[in-house]
Amino acid sequence: MRFSEHELTAALHGVAKSVLRAQRKVRRGADVDEVWEQMDRLQRFKILDGLGSQVLPVLVALPDVEVAPGTRPSYDDATISEVLTQLLDADSGGLGRLKRAVVLKGRVALVQIALASVPLRRDPDALLHADDAAGDAAGDDFEMPDIPDHPGSLT
Numbered sequence: 001m002r003f004s005e006h007e008l009t010a011a012l013h014g015v016a017k018s019v020l021r022a023q024r025k026v027r028r029g030a031d032v033d034e035v036w037e038q039m040d041r042l043q044r045f046k047i048l049d050g051l052g053s054q055v056l057p058v059l060v061a062l063p064d065v066e067v068a069p070g071t072r073p074s075y076d077d078a079t080i081s082e083v084l085t086q087l088l089d090a091d092s093g094g095l096g097r098l099k100r101a102v103v104l105k106g107r108v109a110l111v112q113i114a115l116a117s118v119p120l121r122r123d124p125d126a127l128l129h130a131d132d133a134a135g136d137a138a139g140d141d142f143e144m145p146d147i148p149d150h151p152g153s154l155t
Contacts, residue, residue, distance in 0.1 A: 008059065012056065014116065
């Protein structure tokens with residue numbers, strides 16, 4: 001699947017905050033966003049780095065789907081499991097059957113959280129048309145100024 005850098009960043013931050021929310025310190029009533037902001041950059045990096053190696057390869061390996069404007073990409077657990085199985089087969093050294101099943105189930109849950117954290121897709125055509133409509137009204141009288149020859153210019 002093709003995700004933008006912004007979408008992947010939002011997905012990874014969503015997963016990181018979800019994992020952070022599950023920790024005892026945050027469960028006691030602290031706001032996860034406040035805890036995230038209070039963490040220093042190294043602490044945030046460690047969380048993002050660990051989760052990124054588990055989630056990002058799966059997001060990139062998901063099959064391409066058409067995403068309608070105003071929606072998020074979504075996949076069922078079976079599709080994510082299939083992609084994860086292929087990645088685990090190529091990557092796993094010697095996971096036992098039980099440990100492999102636990103890893104698979106946990107990563108499917110992380111990927112589903114990541115997909116839910118992806119921002120809604122925007123319609124690129126609507127953005128262009130909205131800009132054109134606003135630009136036509138305001139930009140009709142705009143003229144490109146003449147730039148005088150500069151001694152160092154190539155023309």
